[in-house]
Amino acid sequence: MTLDGKTIKAGAVLGTDWGSHRHLLAHEGGHTISLPDLYGGPGGHGYIGSWDLMGNLGGVAPDHFAWHKWKPGWLDDNQISCVRTWNTSVTTTLSPVETAGGTKAAVVRYGNSTAYVAEVRARLVNDSRACKTGVLVYKVDSVVASGSGPVRVMDSRPASGGRGGRVGGTTVVEIRGAASVRGGAWTTSTADLSGFGAQTVQLTIEVGDVEGGSLLEAGVDDILITRA
Numbered sequence: 001m002t003l004d005g006k007t008i009k010a011g012a013v014l015g016t017d018w019g020s021h022r023h024l025l026a027h028e029g030g031h032t033i034s035l036p037d038l039y040g041g042p043g044g045h046g047y048i049g050s051w052d053l054m055g056n057l058g059g060v061a062p063d064h065f066a067w068h069k070w071k072p073g074w075l076d077d078n079q080i081s082c083v084r085t086w087n088t089s090v091t092t093t094l095s096p097v098e099t100a101g102g103t104k105a106a107v108v109r110y111g112n113s114t115a116y117v118a119e120v121r122a123r124l125v126n127d128s129r130a131c132k133t134g135v136l137v138y139k140v141d142s143v144v145a146s147g148s149g150p151v152r153v154m155d156s157r158p159a160s161g162g163r164g165g166r167v168g169g170t171t172v173v174e175i176r177g178a179a180s181v182r183g184g185a186w187t188t189s190t191a192d193l194s195g196f197g198a199q200t201v202q203l204t205i206e207v208g209d210v211e212g213g214s215l216l217e218a219g220v221d222d223i224l225i226t227r228a
Contacts, residue, residue: 023057030054033072035064036146047149051121051136060192061130065151066097066105066119067140075104083108094135096122113143116154129192 001008030053031037038055041047050059052068069075081092081103095102097119105119118137123130137154144150 023053023062027053027057035068035071036150038151040147041149048138048151048153051153061121061127063098063126065138067117067151069097069104079104081106094118094120096120096124098122098124098127114139114141
């Protein structure tokens with residue numbers, strides 16, 4: 001659209017019937033700086049899970065990808081470590097996306113329009129409810145249209161089928177026992193699934209723990225699951 005001699009290439013429309021989610025304005029505002037819709041795929045959010053508010057507004061880790069912080073200039077070029085040519089490598093130390101300063105992403109060019117990006121996510125600031133932390137790897141394809149998966153998170157367990165408390169590659173809750181826990185009393189745990197509306201959630205109960213052998217692994221007496 002051209003107005004007063006100036007061309008407007010991106011914009012956002014808000015309607016009063018769209019609800020009042022606290023991330024809605026930030027999401028729609030992202031379109032005005034050319035950030036694409038990242039939702040879509042299996043279950044509605046299968047491309048990126050809960051990472052980045054340009055996808056799931058109710059996601060537990062809604063901070064922007066480092067790639068999307070770099071595009072509008074929120075990150076300087078020297079905060080992105082790039083591998084541009086074949087048979088080359090770089091060694092870099094990444095600081096969490098949620099913090100200020102430091103190198104935020106390692107980018108490996110893969111084609112004329114594609115690249116793989118690695119960044120570090122922590123339970124800080126906007127991502128304080130993140131279910132998992134550590135290195136996050138995703139593929140960027142600049143020719144893929146908004147809403148069709150221009151960014152796709154690489155699932156570290158692609159054959160899991162969502163097992164282990166995972167929704168679209170995102171761990172919802174993980175509870176691990178310990179060998180020292182031998183009490184026979186009931187214990188309870190809850191997980192906030194409000195950010196995964198209209199998605200299929202698979203509940204997996206794993207009888208075991210990473211802390212070593214315990215009485216739990218010798219046999220399971222009762223499991224009780226209730227709906228609030």
